[in-house]
Amino acid sequence: MPQLRALAERDGKLYGAADNFTDGFALGVSTDEGKTFRPMMKYGDVSSIRPCVREACTDACRMLATANLWSDSVCTERALADGGAGCAASGKIHGRRRS
Numbered sequence: 001m002p003q004l005r006a007l008a009e010r011d012g013k014l015y016g017a018a019d020n021f022t023d024g025f026a027l028g029v030s031t032d033e034g035k036t037f038r039p040m041m042k043y044g045d046v047s048s049i050r051p052c053v054r055e056a057c058t059d060a061c062r063m064l065a066t067a068n069l070w071s072d073s074v075c076t077e078r079a080l081a082d083g084g085a086g087c088a089a090s091g092k093i094h095g096r097r098r099s
Contacts, residue, residue: 043069
């Protein structure tokens with residue numbers, strides 16, 4: 001069972017913020033009321049910071065890059081198109097699943 005730090009429910013799915021290193025993922029989802037969680041995202045999946053918060057998040061981003069949680073390019077590359085969701089609606093960090 002993951003060491004969850006936060007929970008949210010959307011459309012009958014339970015989302016949990018976990019410990020990236022202990023649990024092997026940072027964000028997971030459960031469709032069985034929390035009995036099991038399927039990993040959705042790890043720190044290594046983060047690809048960029050949204051432009052609207054880049055300045056405010058730069059120091060934290062570089063600290064995490066220095067700790068090898070993600071590439072330094074995450075702190076400097078432009079965020080990918082987000083399908084129209086604004087920064088306020090979608091959060092500070094943008095992730096992309098790797099193929």
